[in-house]
Amino acid sequence: MKTSLKPIKAKRISDQVFEQLRDLIYQGELRPGDQVLPERDLSVALGVSRTTVRNAINKLVVLGLLEHKQGQGTFVRHPDAKTRHPLAVAMSLEMEEATLEDMLEVRMGLECNAAALAAARATEEDIDRMIGCLEAMEADFRQKGDNINPNVDADFHMAVAYATKNPVHTYIMKNFHDFLFVGIQENLRMLYEDPKNIEDVLEQHRKVFNAIRRRDPEMAASAMKLHIRYVMLFFRDHSRRDLLDKIRVTES
Amino acid sequence: MKTSLKPIKAKRISDQVFEQLRDLIYQGELRPGDQVLPERDLSVALGVSRTTVRNAINKLVVLGLLEHKQGQGTFVRHPDAKTRHPLAVAMSLEMEEATLEDMLEVRMGLECNAAALAAARATEEDIDRMIGCLEAMEADFRQKGDNINPNVDADFHMAVAYATKNPVHTYIMKNFHDFLFVGIQENLRMLYEDPKNIEDVLEQHRKVFNAIRRRDPEMAASAMKLHIRYVMLFFRDHSRRDLLDKIRVTES
DNA sequence: TAAAGTTTATTGGTAATACCAATATAAATT
DNA sequence: AATTTATATTGGTATTACCAATAAACTTTA
Structure with missing residues (x-):
């Protein structure tokens, strides 16, 4: 009888520590906002x-799971933290020649597909969440008339992402949120200066949503395509120096 | 006259070192395979x-730019290194419940879009590169009859990626190559056990390629969709325990 | 003279101790 | 009660020492 031997590869102690802490985060024992034991206490423990x-x-910090705060402690990072995700920082710096349109092209691929999947899989809870996002955007619009908060645009896209029930897609959208969305937010502010544009975007979001609610994947994909194309064309017409620069970071 | 003052935020010394080294890599002064100065020499310098x-x-190691080798040194990592990209490791471990199908769904979105962009933008050089990949796959097939190397499948997809001329898409495909491709490679081996399947895949690749060469974005997207759907259906029919486990790593 | 074994050097990995720097909290002063 | 100062907490950097993995150089053996 043949037996095969596999080489034994020692694991670095620091990698073992990494895995313990990461597993505490993944298993929910350390939740966003929680403070991790101070370094000196951890080393004793x-x-x-x-x-x-x-x-x-x-x-863990580089991977966006924790964040340091000198004088305060180490905390589990909120996925929606205002501080820029370190991976997004790294990616944006490596792609300094990328344009906003490049970004939107990739989102075109990801999100049209997501819209179709969402149409096939959205639960009533997902539907409700999308309704909430649309209503928030409409309320913001009625109240302000212009210059609405571009976060509500991203919120709707995230709601669609969750509705795909695809953990890979959801992970990409959550962890590269900064990279995929923040880069265009300043541009969205420009877009949202004109109430006509806001109405257009709202209408497009409604069309995506209606297709999802009607469980029509092709129509959902098509509506999302029209939406992203609209935004893409707006930026072509109103081009300024690529504001991807803005997400190139001098601090982490 | 009003002047605005911006807070001065000190940058960590280690982040300054990080940026210097990263820039040496980006600017090509340190190329893949090159050894970085040993740590002790770097600290003096x-x-x-x-x-x-x-x-x-x-x-830099966590971001996949460098790799440590104890007793040997620190080296600039080859983008196509056989060692698994640390980000891919992190992503796959965080998504342990993701299935192969989840992966393929996301690739569906990215790559159908890429095929369309490639059809619009491929240069003659890109076309030649795709021809090279197809020929390599066909040659492998003629020579072996079965069990061809699944790398040639990924090579063709990378060639399409480069043809998009979209640095964001190219970055994703390059840096998450492990994650997007390695996970299905063992499954591809199973697929390629049957010469009939290889013929099918070759035919599908040719259709994608022909649509790109004919500058027909819609047809290219459609052909890519059929290809990825074929692979997806194959794995549904031949499901084994998700081999995404296989890319979950116990070593870095 | 070639192969095998041993020793030494190089380089990354971990440990311990000390001190700096940012921030928060407590105590003292006004 | 408000302001200022001192102290404590926690992350950031520095230094020195040693461990461990690997490669290179040297010695021994057949």
Whole structure:
């Protein structure tokens, strides 16, 4: 009888610490906003050096799971944190020649597909969430008349993302939210200066939503395509120096 | 006259080191495979402590730009390195409940769109590269008859990616190559056990390619959709325990 | 002289200690 | 009660030492 031996590869102590902390986050024992034990306490609790703990924590910070605050502590990062996601920072700096249109082209691929999946899979709760986003946008519009908050645009897209029930898609949208959305937000402000444009976008969101509610994947994809194309064309007409610069960061 | 003051935010020394090293890589002064100065030499050259250098290098490692080799040195990582990209590792571990089908659904969105863009933008060089990939796959098939190398499948998809001329899409496909492709490669081996299936896939690749060469974006997207759907249906019919497990990594 | 074994050097990984710097909290002063 | 100062907490950097993995150089053996 043949037996096969597999080489034993020692795992770095700091990687083991990393995995313990990561698993605490994934399993919900450390929730967004929670403070992680201070480094000195962690090193005592884990029986490793503070250097090793710092290595592990640094890795979690780069991956966007934790954030350092000197003088305050280390905290589990909110997925929707206002601080820029470190991966988004890294990506945007590596693609300094990318344009807003490049970004929207990729979103075209991701989100048209998402709209179709959402149409096939959305639950009543998902539908309600989308209604909430549309109503928030409409309320903002009625109240202000212009210059509405571009976050409500992203919120609607995130609601569609959740409705896909696809964890890969959801992960990409959540973790690269900064990268996929923040870059265009300043441009959206320009778009939203004109009430006519807001009405257009609202109408487009409604069309996407109606197609999803009617469980029509092709129509949902088509409506999302028209929406993103509309935004793309607006930016072509109103081009300024690519504001992707704005998400290129000098601080983390 | 009003003057506005902006708060001065000190940048961490280790982040400054990180940026210097990253820029050397981006600017091509450090190329894939090159060894970075040993940590002790870097700390002398930069006038900072070895701890600070290690912090910066660790960040570059997590982002997939560098790799450590104890006893050997620190090297600029090849984008096509056989070692798994750290971000892909992190993503796959965070999405442990994701299935192969989830993965393919996201690729459906990205790659159908890419096929359409490639049809609009491919250069003659891109066309030649795709021809090369098809020929490599056909040659492999003629030579072996079955069990061809699944890398040639990914190569063709990468060639389409480059033809989009979209740096965001190209970045995603390059850096998440592990995540997007490696996970299905073992499944592709199963697919390629049957010569009939290889013929099917070759035919589908040819259809995508022909639509690109004919500059027909809609047909290219449609052909890519049929291809990915074929693969998706194959895996539904031949489901085994999700082999995404296989890309969940116990080592980095 | 080639192969095998041993020793040494190089480089990353961890540990311990000390101190700096940012921030929050407590105590003292006005 | 408000302001100022001192202290404590926590992350950031520095230094020194040693461990561990790997490669290179050297020595020994057949």
